[in-house]
Amino acid sequence: MQNKDLKKLFLLAILFGYASFSFSEKLPDPMKLNVAIEKDAPPYVDNRAERGLEVDVILKSLPGYSITFLQMEWGYIPDAMNKGIANAEANAIKHEDPNKYYYSNYYIGFVNYAISHKGKGYIIDSVEDLVGHDLIVWKNAHLVLGPEFKRLFSPGAPSRKNYVEAQDSKNQVLDFWKNPDSVIIIDKSIFTNFSIIEGHSMDKVDIHKIFLPVTKFKMAFKEEKPRDDFNKGLALLCSKGVYAKLLEEYGVPKKANVCP
Known part of the structure; x- marks a missing residue:
């Protein structure tokens, strides 16, 4: 009887191990x-x-x-x-x-600023002052830059006429430096890093004191x-x-x- 019981336990252990292995194989690794x-x-x-x-x-x-x-x-x-x-x-x-x-x-x-090319003399003290400028932002920026920005620059809004959404941060900064009339909305740390990498000085820009939310x-x-x-x-x-x-x-x- 004792041997039979041991055999049953052994078989159960094998079956349990096989079942556990099969089950784990079917589940994705959560880690x-x-x-x-x-x-x-x-x-x-x-x-x-x-x-x-x-x-x-x-x-x-x-x-x-x-x-x-x-x-x-x-x-x-x-x-x-x-x-x-x-x-x-x-x-x-x-x-x-x-x-x-x-x-x-x-x-x-991300701590965002409105930045323009020095010497343009742009007066940008509010979100509404951005209207009419060649504005360079990131994809879906209108969803995270506050209600006034969303109202003015959502798809279909008349103010969105000169509005460009860059594909990534690097292209956003490159587009700014290619267009001397442009205004960029961007995290200042990102802008500074890419501008320096591309050989541009921060002395060549004006950083406007417009209130924009931290996104x-x-x-x-x-x-x-x-x-x-x-x-x-x-x-x-x-x-x-x-x-x-x-x-x-x-x-x-x-x-x-x-x-x-």
């Missing part, structure tokens, strides 16, 4: 994330997404995950999960079906668990002062801090 992120835009994303403030915040908020960054133009990021290319998106703007994905807390902020972005995830893990990790970065130190390390203004 792997393919994150759609913008092309290099130092100091936020740099060196092919190997470093930068945004890259560091994502990596440090998800220490238990294996993360692969997939760089693409802004316009392609919102479709990355829908097309099955990625299972997470940086700089998420809500999709048409927001209930389809899981959105994190705000994790990154804050969330991550979007295909699954709920990595979103929850990200929020927990981000909260730790904030509570331990790591987030503030990263801002200082990358030379980003304190105003960009998203921590409560």
Whole structure:
């Protein structure tokens, strides 16, 4: 009887092991994330997404995950999960079906300014003063730059006549320097980095004291668990002062801090 019982236990162990193996084979690895992120835009994303403030915040908020960054133009990021290319998106703007994905807390902020070419004498003290200028912005900027900007520059608005949406931060800055009549709306740190790289001096521009909101972005995830893990990790970065130190390390203004 004892031998029979041992044989039964042995068979059950084999069957259980086989079932567990088969089940695990069918499930995706929850620790792997393919994150759609913008092309290099130092100091936020740099060196092919190997470093930068945004890259560091994502990596440090998800220490238990294996993360692969997939760089693409802004316009392609919102479709990355829908097309099955990625299972997470940086700089998420809500999709048409927001209930389809899981959105994190705000994790990154950009401090925006209106910048023009020195000597033009443009008077830009309000959002309304931007009307009529050759305005260079990023994809879907009208959704995150405040209600007045949205009213004036949404698709179909008459004020959008000379409005250009660049494909990425680098092209946005290049387009500005190619057009001496243009005005660019952009994070000052990004503008300064790309301008210096391209050999342009900040002495050649006017930075206008127009009030523009800090544009804050969330991550979007295909699954709920990595979103929850990200929020927990981000909260730790904030509570331990790591987030503030990263801002200082990358030379980003304190105003960009998203921590409560």
